[in-house]
Amino acid sequence: MNEVVISTAYITLGQMLKEVGVIDTGGMAKWYLSEHVVYVNEEEENRRGKKLVPGDIITLEDGEKYQIVAN
Incomplete structure (x- = not known):
């Protein structure tokens, strides 16, 4: 799983x-x-403005996963 640091x-x-x-x-x-x-x-999401917070996991249709992580 990839991390996205914010x-x-x-x-x-x-x-x-x-x-x-x-x-x-x-x-x-x-x-x-x-x-x-x-x-x-x-949960399927289609809103580009959806707020992602640390701990959220985003899965793309190709199976690639990203987790939001606090800096």
Whole structure:
């Protein structure tokens, strides 16, 4: 499982996807989430503004997993 380290209280799903290189720009988040299945804590999520906090686990449709970790 990959870790996404944040130094703020939360990161949005769109920002996280950009941070890990799944999408190139923040504007692509809406398109990506409409075309691909993404799970946050094993629940399907399609809101790019979903706030992710330390401990959340994000799973992409290819099986890649990321955990949000506080700095």
